[in-house]
Amino acid sequence: MRLVNIRPGRQVRFYLLALPFLLVAIAYFLGSSARLAQNPNDKLLPALPSMVQSVKQMAFEVDPRTGNYLMLSDTVASLGRLGSALAISTVAALVLGIVIGLLPGANALLGPFVSVTSMVPPLALLPILFIVMGLGENSKVALIVIGTLPCMIRDLAMKVQELPREQIIKAQTLGASTWQIALRVAAPQTLPRLIDVLRLQLGPAWLFLIAAEAIASDSGLGYRIFLVRRYLAMDVIIPYVVWITLLAFTVDFGLRVLQRRLFPWFASVRAE
Amino acid sequence: MSAIRFEDVWKEYGDHIVLERITMEVEPRAFIALVGPSGCGKTTLLRMLLGEEQPSRGKILVDGKVLPGEPDADRGVVFQRYSVFPHLTVLQNVMLGRELRDAKLTARLFGAARRAARDEAMTLLAEVGLAGQESKYPSALSGGMQQRLALAQAIMRGPKILLLDEPFGALDPGIRADIHLLMKRLWNETRLTVVMVTHDLSEAFGLATRVIALERQRNRPEERERYGATVSRDLEIFPRRTANAGPAGHSAPIGTTRSGKEHQPGRPGALVLKEQS
Numbered sequence: 001m002r003l004v005n006i007r008p009g010r011q012v013r014f015y016l017l018a019l020p021f022l023l024v025a026i027a028y029f030l031g032s033s034a035r036l037a038q039n040p041n042d043k044l045l046p047a048l049p050s051m052v053q054s055v056k057q058m059a060f061e062v063d064p065r066t067g068n069y070l071m072l073s074d075t076v077a078s079l080g081r082l083g084s085a086l087a088i089s090t091v092a093a094l095v096l097g098i099v100i101g102l103l104p105g106a107n108a109l110l111g112p113f114v115s116v117t118s119m120v121p122p123l124a125l126l127p128i129l130f131i132v133m134g135l136g137e138n139s140k141v142a143l144i145v146i147g148t149l150p151c152m153i154r155d156l157a158m159k160v161q162e163l164p165r166e167q168i169i170k171a172q173t174l175g176a177s178t179w180q181i182a183l184r185v186a187a188p189q190t191l192p193r194l195i196d197v198l199r200l201q202l203g204p205a206w207l208f209l210i211a212a213e214a215i216a217s218d219s220g221l222g223y224r225i226f227l228v229r230r231y232l233a234m235d236v237i238i239p240y241v242v243w244i245t246l247l248a249f250t251v252d253f254g255l256r257v258l259q260r261r262l263f264p265w266f267a268s269v270r271a272e
Numbered sequence: 273m274s275a276i277r278f279e280d281v282w283k284e285y286g287d288h289i290v291l292e293r294i295t296m297e298v299e300p301r302a303f304i305a306l307v308g309p310s311g312c313g314k315t316t317l318l319r320m321l322l323g324e325e326q327p328s329r330g331k332i333l334v335d336g337k338v339l340p341g342e343p344d345a346d347r348g349v350v351f352q353r354y355s356v357f358p359h360l361t362v363l364q365n366v367m368l369g370r371e372l373r374d375a376k377l378t379a380r381l382f383g384a385a386r387r388a389a390r391d392e393a394m395t396l397l398a399e400v401g402l403a404g405q406e407s408k409y410p411s412a413l414s415g416g417m418q419q420r421l422a423l424a425q426a427i428m429r430g431p432k433i434l435l436l437d438e439p440f441g442a443l444d445p446g447i448r449a450d451i452h453l454l455m456k457r458l459w460n461e462t463r464l465t466v467v468m469v470t471h472d473l474s475e476a477f478g479l480a481t482r483v484i485a486l487e488r489q490r491n492r493p494e495e496r497e498r499y500g501a502t503v504s505r506d507l508e509i510f511p512r513r514t515a516n517a518g519p520a521g522h523s524a525p526i527g528t529t530r531s532g533k534e535h536q537p538g539r540p541g542a543l544v545l546k547e548q549s
Contacts, residue, residue, distance in 0.1 A: 164353075164354035166351045166353065166354035166355060167354055167357060169322065169324055169343050169349065170349060170351070170354075170355055170356075170357075171368075171372075172342065172343035172344065173322070173343045173344070173345065173347055173348050173349045173426065173429070173431065174345060174348075174368055174369040174372050174425070174426075174429050175344065175345035175369065175372045175373050175429060176372045176379070177372075177376065179377075180372050180376070180379045183378075183379050184368065184371075184372070184379045185357065188359045189357075189358070189359050263359070264409070265358055265359050265409040265411060266359075268358070268409070268411035268412075269358045269359075269411065
């Protein structure tokens with residue numbers, strides 16, 4: 001049988017899914033135990049027990065200096081920044097994307113501008129943001145917004161333009177004004193696509209968050225990683241990275257579920 | 273129920289002439305079928321009627337007034353595809369026209385107005401054979417049902433002219449026959465002037481009161497660009513079909529069809545055209 005025709009069953013698919021994760025874990029622990037056998041004080045590839053110990057200390061014991069559970073307060077700080085920035089980006093992208101996608105005049109006015117600004121490397125703007133807005137929360141949120149918003153607007157405007165021309169015409173023959181077309185035809189059909197666009201921007205958003213926290217911050221997951229880096233504390237860094245990955249994956253998964261629940265009609269539209 | 277008049281209408285895209293010298297009069301309540309080979313501009317003509325495109329020369333008059341330059345609620349339309357909104361259920365699709373008319377700001381109805389619109393939509397859905405499908409999304413409907421829905425949606429808004437762009441072209445023959453019956457009934461019971469683009473001649477002669485063929489008069493490669501298609505035949509169906517709905521047309525009893533005059537063979541001219549294509 002040809003490879004293109006072989007479809008794994010449910011069970012096989014589960015094993016296949018687990019395999020790469022397992023291989024990475026095995027490779028890590030083999031390397032770790034080999035290094036630790038040579039030098040028990042090696043910090044580069046810590047063994048599982050020492051990482052568990054660190055997680056216990058970071059997540060479940062009150063930090064004597066601040067009186068907080070560090071991992072919790074770091075997570076809250078980071079998710080707060082990420083959430084508020086993505087909320088701003090999402091709302092702004094929805095409005096501007098529909099306006100640009102639906103109105104040829106707005107497209108002529110803002111389309112090229114958005115395309116150009118989406119090419120500006122956001123990290124290069126970070127010093128400017130720090131200078132202008134100071135080192136507080138605003139500059140970090142602003143960095144994520146600047147980094148994600150232009151791309152989101154551009155993608156969303158494109159999705160609006162991809163709506164079949166027939167639908168816009170049809171709405172007009174039902175007497176719809178521009179506002180009504182936006183409200184009843186464009187916006188509801190853009191929302192599920194907005195979730196797609198948002199999911200694509202989650203990666204860059206985390207990147208900008210960690211970068212901003214690494215450079216100037218006193219809390220957050222990125223701050224912590226870069227702080228303990230000075231002590232080569234891989235037993236903290238690795239669990240933090242795993243935790244960040246888990247958070248990002250959970251958000252992504254949640255958005256996917258949300259999309260399926262809220263827009264049951266969307267799957268068949270996308271399949272076309 | 274509107275008269276349409278084409279006065280020497282031309283349509284050109286740059287140097288390319290698509291349609292030329294289109295002059296014709298469509299009486300109120302007519303059912304016009306536009307036929308012709310692919311690329312002869314029948315859809316372009318329909319788009320101009322719709323207001324999606326403007327004639328390059330000449331003008332189109334509806335009830336003596338020049339057509340507005342954009343689509344409006346006077347002219348309903350059913351396309352071959354994408355005629356209904358995928359994000360709305362069957363019932364919401366039909367109610368949309370009413371909501372757009374009565375709620376300018378929110379485009380949604382509430383309370384008694386909503387119930388009234390809902391009842392009317394349900395009646396209309398039953399009439400087009402979609403009873404029981406109200407809460408489905410269009411993607412769960414067959415092609416024929418989607419077109420029934422599109423018809424109901426357009427008629428709910430009460431247009432004067434209904435434009436059909438190959439509406440039944442993608443349907444199976446059996447389903448097409450059913451929907452033809454529905455189309456005849458709707459034309460009879462509502463007070464519509466219908467213009468339908470089709471490439472199916474039996475559909476054209478089976479439904480229309482008048483069949484208009486568009487054709488390029490000159491077809492040599494070096495002439496193609498500079499000579500557009502024009503009306504080559506204008507055939508009144510005989511015996512004459514007339515809609516029997518009077519002024520109270522909308523309230524005609526459900527399920528009545530005109531008797532006696534169904535699907536008569538066309539006159540000799542019709543046969544000549546059939547052989548040509």
